[in-house]
Amino acid sequence: MERMPKWADVALVPLMSLMLAFAISALVIAAIGENPWAAIRTMVTGALGSTYGWGYTLYYTTNFLFTGLAVSVAFHAGLFNIGGEGQAALGGLGVALCCLFIPWPHWSLALIAATLSGAAFGAAWAALPAWLQARRGSHIVITTIMFNFIGASLLNYLLVNVLKPQGSMDPATARFAPEVRLPGLHEVLAVAGIPFSKATPVNVTLLVGLAACVAVWALIWRTRLGYEIRAFGKSEKAAVYAGIRPVRITMVAMLISGGLAGMMAINNVMGEAERLVMNSVEGAGFIGIAVALMGRGHPFGVLLAALLFGFLYQGGAELALFTSIPRELIVVIQALVILFTGALDDLVRRPVAALFRLTRKETR
Template sequence: MDETSNAMFPRWADLILVPLISLLLAAIISALVLLAIGQSPVEAINVMVDGALGSSYGWGYTLYYTTSFIFTGLAVTIAFHASLFNIGGEGQAQLGGLGVALVCLAFPWPHWSLALLAATLGAAAFGAAWAAVPAYLQAKRGSHIVITTIMFNYIASALIVYLLVDVLRPAGQMDPATARFPEGAKLPTLDMIPGFNLIFLKPVPANVTLFIALAMAVVVWAILWRTRLGYQIRAFGKSEPAAKYAGINPTKIILVTMILSGALAGMMSINNVMGEAERLLQNSAEGAGFIGIAVALMGRNHPFGVVLAAFLFGFLYQGGAELGLWTSIPIEMRIVVQGLVILFTGALDMMVRMLLTKAFGLFQSRKLGAV
């Protein structure tokens, strides 16, 4: 958009109206797909809303998925502000799970709070270390971050399989997984927290990690818009030559940004490895690393938007699971809806913005003409 278009297109429309229209378009196309396969869109939305938001059980699972997506969405967001497209959140989250498992199994923890602090540091350290290698390759060798991070996902998956099968699996156990974590490393779920137990009357997977995810959203916002480092990250992302001219070290920005991004992705594993499974399993990331890309795009790469977008995808995940349980609609429809949301909020985002820009421009022209 040129300067005239920017003047006619208000900021609130870009942040709120564009994502809402993109969502509406995705919903309309999803409804048409359901009609094409002989299913009722009204029944589908009723089942999804009731299954994801109609009970404390549904809310528990929705918030559980939301927690994971906040971490991975923030990981993509902070990298994106430096014009680094981190597609390696999946692998970084898996390595973060390894850090959680090693920490939790290392000691007979006397209290969950101590175990949580140590596991958070372990998850962040392992995720950051896994992201640091592609960052170094881009900063020093010119290797593209997209290629290296996505390849590191496969390396991480293979490494986890090897460790679970040949190293960390207890003797006599058939399934590839670590031993269960000690009782002192068991995180309280929302139904165990005073006040929340009045809402969540039955055990739910959502746990105290939700509050860490929300705190990290505030931390990322503070880093990006209230610190010198954040200014350097955003300046580097806008124009690398200009940032270099201003004295910003590109190697430092690439390394620091990717390390922060990897740490956030790794921290996702606290939620499902420590909080839900209570042991390290083969597919510990559960696809959240890739969903984080869509969450960041839809959240306009702003931490507050990421939280809202993560909640939407949490709703889609839980609601889609309910579709598979209670209707004849295939559970793959969840993937279709997610794909359409990504399509309209990502690939077709500019189309929606251009149409709105023309509409606002026409409105402003008529308003000036009337005056």
């Protein structure tokens, strides 16, 4: 019943949770005998202090955007899609096949085709768990987790036995043709005369990701399908009363979700590696869950959360590179952020809500 202002709900509470997570991270760093202040400075300058740092931060951000949106769409339908990792891996297969076996005259055509292909493969990988949930009631959390492992095994097999070029010792596909190389962000920004580091993997996919944010927002809050997805997610019984078919919504929402996860591959496979390697997703599918939770399922929130995790990824890499803080500590910091912004949300929310009640009473 008691509500705090919207700005506090969507901005203040997550920010305070974040500060709390950073504060405890600082304590942990101090406890292992390092200087937390120096660590934070290294992270910030490393991730945001140069266009080089920004390039990597935004590259990771792009990955998390897609997986975060994927989890969000399923979330609105009341479905917890833990399978972003596998769907993005399969998306990588779709992108790789599209880039390897079709001679594209120009990268723009290749990008469109690869986006569709990656989305189709990701969607296909989400389809079976979705069908099992819709028809047989097999819990989607369990099946999507299992499909992550099946997907990883499938890719291992394909890379080692089918797609690896003859004579290569490396379980990866051949390098894509130069025609399908995606322009880096520095090339895009150069058009506007903005200088940007050439040595980073961030590429035009970032723009696709931003477009996907807008598209997901429009889908969820402006279309009939989005209306049905949200209604179904809030109350299945009411949805059925309204003539919304649960099987259809479950399938459609999961196909969109898997498709978005699969689209991530145009960033890491086509844009960065320019070939398909083993374990190409590197956990971005799981980070997407945290991103979606922290972004509260709203594309703009997802964008902010993806930026935060992009910063943590890049800043963390810098930390491991330039200080004697062990690499594992980065995982601790990331875990604390997830813990405080996701799982322990109420820890901050309740006192803040109580504070607002108090001040409101006094002003009256």
